[in-house]
Amino acid sequence: MSHEAYIGFGANLGDCEATFLACVAALNAVSSTRVKNHSRLYETEPVGISDGGAAFLNAAIAVETDLSPEGLIAAMRQIERELGKSPFHRSDRSRTVDLDLLLYEERIIQEQGLEIPHPRMHLRAFVLTPLAEIAPQVVHPVERRTVKQLLTELSVEEKESVKQLDSLRGT
Numbered sequence: 001m002s003h004e005a006y007i008g009f010g011a012n013l014g015d016c017e018a019t020f021l022a023c024v025a026a027l028n029a030v031s032s033t034r035v036k037n038h039s040r041l042y043e044t045e046p047v048g049i050s051d052g053g054a055a056f057l058n059a060a061i062a063v064e065t066d067l068s069p070e071g072l073i074a075a076m077r078q079i080e081r082e083l084g085k086s087p088f089h090r091s092d093r094s095r096t097v098d099l100d101l102l103l104y105e106e107r108i109i110q111e112q113g114l115e116i117p118h119p120r121m122h123l124r125a126f127v128l129t130p131l132a133e134i135a136p137q138v139v140h141p142v143e144r145r146t147v148k149q150l151l152t153e154l155s156v157e158e159k160e161s162v163k164q165l166d167s168l169r170g171t
Contacts, residue, residue, distance in 0.1 A: 002064075004036075005072060006135060008100040008118065008127050009059040012046060016057040019083055019097050024061060026079040032066035033075070039130035041165045046094070047126070053094030057165070060102070060130035069104045069116055076101065102127065106141045117142060122150045129162045 007027070011019050020041060028035045038061045046053050065072055076099040081087060084096040102118045109116040121127045122143050128151040131138075136148035143150060151159070 010098040012056040039133040044126040
């Protein structure tokens with residue numbers, strides 16, 4: 001398995017902890033892919049949600065894969081569908097699961113429907129906080145700073161909006 005990738009998890013509907021554990025198991029079951037590590041869960045207030053939804057649980061997952069970025073994203077979309085996310089889901093609505101490909105090695109890709117690194121990850125504590133837990137020294141290929149450095153550059157208010165949960169079932 002030759003490629004390292006980082007995936008962001010978010011959910012605010014249903015049993016979010018169970019959904020996270022199901023995502024980790026499903027990613028580990030994807031052909032030629034192995035989950036190397038994952039962060040704890042973090043609770044954050046919704047950003048850009050128009051339906052007044054509940055707080056989100058967010059996490060980061062590190063995988064090794066032989067899949068291409070497009071193949072990995074296809075597997076992630078399939079997992080989302082299996083866990084109840086509609087392919088027509090609007091990004092401003094609450095969700096049972098959301099998986100985002102944050103980083104794939106040091107690649108920079110901007111194609112129709114695929115942008116790596118994730119375009120706003122360097123501005124969001126709910127992405128950087130869990131990612132810094134498992135990959136603090138990974139360098140953002142566009143910003144040219146480590147995940148840890150990017151996190152320290154965020155405002156205190158932004159960082160304080162992310163609360164670590166005390167436990168995670170089954171881990």
